[in-house]
Amino acid sequence: MLDRVSVKNRCTSQHDPRTGPCAHCAIRSLAICSVLQDTELDALEAIVTPIVREPGQAVVREGDRSSHVFNITAGVIKAFKHLPDGRRQITGFLFEADFLGLAVGDEGYTYGAEAVTKAELCQIRRTDFEALFDRFPKLERRLLALARDELAIAQEKMLLLGRMDALERVATFLVGLADRAARFDMPATDVVLPMTRTDIADYLGLTLETVSRTFSRLRNSGSIASVGRQDIRINNIAALRDLAGATG
Amino acid sequence: MLDRVSVKNRCTSQHDPRTGPCAHCAIRSLAICSVLQDTELDALEAIVTPIVREPGQAVVREGDRSSHVFNITAGVIKAFKHLPDGRRQITGFLFEADFLGLAVGDEGYTYGAEAVTKAELCQIRRTDFEALFDRFPKLERRLLALARDELAIAQEKMLLLGRMDALERVATFLVGLADRAARFDMPATDVVLPMTRTDIADYLGLTLETVSRTFSRLRNSGSIASVGRQDIRINNIAALRDLAGATG
DNA sequence: CGATGCCTTGACCAACCTCAAGTGGCGTGG
DNA sequence: CCACGCCACTTGAGGTTGGTCAAGGCATCG
Numbered sequence: 001m002l003d004r005v006s007v008k009n010r011c012t013s014q015h016d017p018r019t020g021p022c023a024h025c026a027i028r029s030l031a032i033c034s035v036l037q038d039t040e041l042d043a044l045e046a047i048v049t050p051i052v053r054e055p056g057q058a059v060v061r062e063g064d065r066s067s068h069v070f071n072i073t074a075g076v077i078k079a080f081k082h083l084p085d086g087r088r089q090i091t092g093f094l095f096e097a098d099f100l101g102l103a104v105g106d107e108g109y110t111y112g113a114e115a116v117t118k119a120e121l122c123q124i125r126r127t128d129f130e131a132l133f134d135r136f137p138k139l140e141r142r143l144l145a146l147a148r149d150e151l152a153i154a155q156e157k158m159l160l161l162g163r164m165d166a167l168e169r170v171a172t173f174l175v176g177l178a179d180r181a182a183r184f185d186m187p188a189t190d191v192v193l194p195m196t197r198t199d200i201a202d203y204l205g206l207t208l209e210t211v212s213r214t215f216s217r218l219r220n221s222g223s224i225a226s227v228g229r230q231d232i233r234i235n236n237i238a239a240l241r242d243l244a245g246a247t248g
Numbered sequence: 249m250l251d252r253v254s255v256k257n258r259c260t261s262q263h264d265p266r267t268g269p270c271a272h273c274a275i276r277s278l279a280i281c282s283v284l285q286d287t288e289l290d291a292l293e294a295i296v297t298p299i300v301r302e303p304g305q306a307v308v309r310e311g312d313r314s315s316h317v318f319n320i321t322a323g324v325i326k327a328f329k330h331l332p333d334g335r336r337q338i339t340g341f342l343f344e345a346d347f348l349g350l351a352v353g354d355e356g357y358t359y360g361a362e363a364v365t366k367a368e369l370c371q372i373r374r375t376d377f378e379a380l381f382d383r384f385p386k387l388e389r390r391l392l393a394l395a396r397d398e399l400a401i402a403q404e405k406m407l408l409l410g411r412m413d414a415l416e417r418v419a420t421f422l423v424g425l426a427d428r429a430a431r432f433d434m435p436a437t438d439v440v441l442p443m444t445r446t447d448i449a450d451y452l453g454l455t456l457e458t459v460s461r462t463f464s465r466l467r468n469s470g471s472i473a474s475v476g477r478q479d480i481r482i483n484n485i486a487a488l489r490d491l492a493g494a495t496g
Numbered sequence: 497c498g499a500t501g502c503c504t505t506g507a508c509c510a511a512c513c514t515c516a517a518g519t520g521g522c523g524t525g526g
Numbered sequence: 527c528c529a530c531g532c533c534a535c536t537t538g539a540g541g542t543t544g545g546t547c548a549a550g551g552c553a554t555c556g
Binding site: 454455457458 | 543544545546547552553
């Protein structure tokens with residue numbers, strides 16, 4: 001199941017220090033690293049520490065000093081915020097090539113992040129990373145572009161959380177997963193849901209029961225078919241896009 | 249009413265080209281411009297066009313080519329997104345010193361923005377603005393910091409829209425306004441609501457009726473008192489913060 | 497002084513939540 | 527190999543919050 005989330009032909013020796021790990025990284029062309037030339041990668045490699053997290057393990061904790069940033073090289077991470085009484089909002093799922101650590105206040109991480117599936121990340125000390133900006137202004141420029149994209153996505157999500165009903169939310173979620181799969185040259189009709197219904201609910205501002213019922217409605221309407229608990233086949237992406245409001 | 253939103257002692261000649269408008273700008277120390285030395289301001293002044301918008305007038309339209317960025321020097325702006333059927337989510341209210349134009353895709357503005365009150369803005373062509381980055385890297389760095397803050401705020405808002413009930417949302421909204429007032433050295437107990445109930449509803453993911461009812465509940469509980477339709481006195485900020493979940 | 501726009505309030509309704517029971521896959525241990 | 531327990535998910539019944547529809551109040555403005 002996890003393999004289907006990963007990019008095909010991912011190099012297994014990506015973190016072997018002798019061979020220049022970054023140069024062989026499968027997500028090299030997708031992550032922020034892509035702005036650096038091959039010859040510039042040693043500067044990045046010098047400050048990167050590969051880490052692994054098992055499902056449920058924390059990557060960062062709300063309130064921790066925000067000392068690191070991360071690049072996800074494999075697996076799925078969820079980022080979230082809590083209310084004092086435990087209510088949770090998942091602000092985003094992060095997949096390979098995604099960057100973690102953008103939104104941050106002076107007071108430390110304003111959110112938590114933990115592994116959904118077994119995940120591999122490149123950990124970089126924030127100060128080390130920012131020290132590269134002077135040498136590689138394009139890195140900073142890329143980060144700004146990334147922040148802008150994130151911001152646009154965040155606003156999409158406000159629209160979803162503030163104004164969409166359950167059906168529209170779930171449809172939007174599925175369309176997003178399908179589009180991501182397509183971008184990674186994977187079949188956009190066979191979507192994997194590595195996260196639990198509870199996670200999806202906390203992402204969409206619903207309860208797990210409503211998510212489950214909504215999947216059933218979509219199944220009954222023929223838009224989707226369940227293959228396994230975590231695998232969904234999309235029969236009618238157009239119908240889903242229609243529900244999602246054509247915004248993506 | 250508008251005056252109470254504005255910074256005290258704002259220089260009226262802020263856009264007089266002969267005197268170096270930016271140097272005399274009341275919000276100079278608050279906006280992104282603050283990273284530039286006085287001697288560097290001419291580069292900024294050369295590309296700035298002051299504009300004025302009456303209440304309800306558009307600043308940017310969803311889908312327009314995103315050719316400009318803006319600094320708000322006076323008044324209040326709302327940024328929003330629409331669903332095809334007209335449902336609206338206000339993603340943010342922008343006040344003086346705030347920057348407009350961060351979140352943007354290649355396809356143009358992903359949101360609309362229009363004046364809530366009469367507003368004054370510094371309009372800057374995007375290409376002109378970004379051309380300054382090479383000369384003033386600190387400007388870009390400031391923008392990145394701004395984007396990060398925005399992102400953190402956006403995530404707060406997801407938590408609000410996804411997981412808070414109406415009372416918590418309105419309380420959070422009021423606390424935010426009070427804190428902003430305090431930051432501008434204005435009485436934090438007398439809060440002005442320049443926007444309509446409909447705007448507040450679209451901002452909080454509620455209906456105008458629910459917003460109105462919630463104000464009434466807060467009034468009945470003694471936490472707030474209505475002075476005028478757009479003025480609210482906060483009697484018990486601690487109670488509001490408590491409802492808001494201590495996140496601000 | 498009437499018209500208009502915005503807000504408040506009430507009655508009713510529906511979407512979603514809560515609580516609860518039941519299903520099915522999977523791993524473990526007898 | 528099968529029984530069991532566990533966990534995630536599904537489904538149902540009923541309740542609650544907030545939405546919908548409608549009426550009325552109260553400023554401002556011509």
